[in-house]
Amino acid sequence: MKKLNYGMVGGGPGGFIGDAHRRAINLDGQAQLVAGCFSRTPEKCRQTGAELGIDFSRCYASFEEMAKAEAGKLDFVVVVTPNVSHYPVCKAFLEAGINVSCDKPLCLTVEQAEDLVRLAREKDLLFMVTYTYMGHVTAKHIRRYIQAGKLGKIRTVMAEYPQGWLAYEGEWGGKQGEWRCDPKQSGGVNCLGDLGTHVENAVSTMTGLKIRRVLAKLDTIVPGRVLDDNDAVLVEFEGGATGVYWTSQVAIGRDNDLAVRIYGENGSIEWKQTECEKVLMVSRDGTLIERHRGNGGIEPEAAKYGRLPSGHSEGWLESMGNLYRSFFECIRAKASGCFAPDMIDFPTVEDGAEGVRFVHACLKSSESGNIWVDL
Numbered sequence: 001m002k003k004l005n006y007g008m009v010g011g012g013p014g015g016f017i018g019d020a021h022r023r024a025i026n027l028d029g030q031a032q033l034v035a036g037c038f039s040r041t042p043e044k045c046r047q048t049g050a051e052l053g054i055d056f057s058r059c060y061a062s063f064e065e066m067a068k069a070e071a072g073k074l075d076f077v078v079v080v081t082p083n084v085s086h087y088p089v090c091k092a093f094l095e096a097g098i099n100v101s102c103d104k105p106l107c108l109t110v111e112q113a114e115d116l117v118r119l120a121r122e123k124d125l126l127f128m129v130t131y132t133y134m135g136h137v138t139a140k141h142i143r144r145y146i147q148a149g150k151l152g153k154i155r156t157v158m159a160e161y162p163q164g165w166l167a168y169e170g171e172w173g174g175k176q177g178e179w180r181c182d183p184k185q186s187g188g189v190n191c192l193g194d195l196g197t198h199v200e201n202a203v204s205t206m207t208g209l210k211i212r213r214v215l216a217k218l219d220t221i222v223p224g225r226v227l228d229d230n231d232a233v234l235v236e237f238e239g240g241a242t243g244v245y246w247t248s249q250v251a252i253g254r255d256n257d258l259a260v261r262i263y264g265e266n267g268s269i270e271w272k273q274t275e276c277e278k279v280l281m282v283s284r285d286g287t288l289i290e291r292h293r294g295n296g297g298i299e300p301e302a303a304k305y306g307r308l309p310s311g312h313s314e315g316w317l318e319s320m321g322n323l324y325r326s327f328f329e330c331i332r333a334k335a336s337g338c339f340a341p342d343m344i345d346f347p348t349v350e351d352g353a354e355g356v357r358f359v360h361a362c363l364k365s366s367e368s369g370n371i372w373v374d375l
């Protein structure tokens with residue numbers, strides 16, 4: 001199979017998620033990195049390019065230059081810069097006719113999000129937003145299980161994503177913490193954009209529920225900080241189900257503890273990303289069922305993404321790799337004229353836009369004295 005060619009914007013020296021994308025993409029050996037604008041500083045960009053074996057002539061000083069020069073040469077671009085640049089970078093590559101994989105949150109404003117949706121549709125390009133956790137086999141299992149109606153009508157959902165790494169101003173966080181807490185680089189929110197969008201996407205992906213309105217309290221707990229670092233959101237879904245979301249960066253002792261509990265008419269489901277190889281289910285009569293990736297109890301459309309036998313742990317990188325597996329399948333299908341939209345098994349630009357709408361409704365709610373705001 002011919003390798004796909006990709007470029008990357010971001011992911012320079014010390015960058016976190018860019019390196020994770022490269023490793024996840026490498027899992028299946030389907031694509032090769034051939035170009036990049038890895039940093040705003042040209043020397044750092046060339047340093048990363050050299051480390052990764054990229055031709056010097058394809059290490060660019062700016063993403064604008066890269067998008068122009070690489071039009072027609074890349075199968076896709078990966079955008080892994082801080083939030084503020086997602087919109088201009090994605091727009092430049094869509095305009096150059098290149099498929100995009102961008103990390104979350106999609107962008108800063110609803111207008112920008114709608115523009116990216118419009119542009120991707122107009123250009124007929126694939127656009128993935130890497131809500132990494134939804135690549136887990138177990139997350140995909142829950143989605144299929146609920147889609148098949150096995151949990152019955154959903155009544156309520158509790159979801160949380162607490163972290164403790166920003167519990168003190170200036171002590172932890174490094175450059176990743178610095179830009180997240182800076183409104184110029186992060187937008188109008190910090191914690192809600194960083195973690196709340198994961199929660200919103202996890203619940204909507206697993207349950208298929210669509211949010212009707214939210215009531216939010218965004219708090220800034222750590223002295224000296226201007227953006228939120230602890231958020232509570234009440235959610236009302238179309239159809240009447242309710243939800244409670246909590247995200248925090250000051251929860252000492254919590255790492256990346258994304259967890260979702262879904263309560264339906266026929267039972268409940270509990271999923272934790274820190275124990276992502278299993279799903280806990282309780283049926284109506286109280287019977288506890290623990291389903292493990294790699295075993296027969298996993299829905300086949302989810303199980304097919306597993307790479308290892310049960311008990312040989314798969315984790316976060318494999319989850320990211322699973323998103324790319326579907327993305328690559330769609331890129332190849334498009335190239336050979338056999339693509340159908342129902343092949344898409346990754347979060348799309350529309351899902352990313354829903355996350356931005358969620359953030360802005362919560363911001364409006366919180367700033368208006370914690371009132372209900374429609375999405």
Ligand SMILES: NC(=O)c1ccc[n+]([C@@H]2O[C@H](COP(=O)([O-])OP(=O)(O)OC[C@H]3O[C@@H](n4cnc5c(N)ncnc54)[C@H](O)[C@@H]3O)[C@@H](O)[C@H]2O)c1
Pocket residue numbers: 009010011012013014015016017018037038039040063080081082083085103104105130131132133175176179194
């Ligand atoms: N999916 C996930 O689970 C997940 C996890 C972490 C971060 N993220 C997202 O990934 C993005 C990056 O976060 P991070 O933690 O890797 O940040 P980071 O600070 O570690 O890395 C950002 C990189 O982008 C480079 N950069 C900045 N502006 C640039 C520009 N204009 N052109 C080229 N390069 C540029 C920086 O030099 C740096 O190498 C954010 O949007 C964040 O929300 C997603």
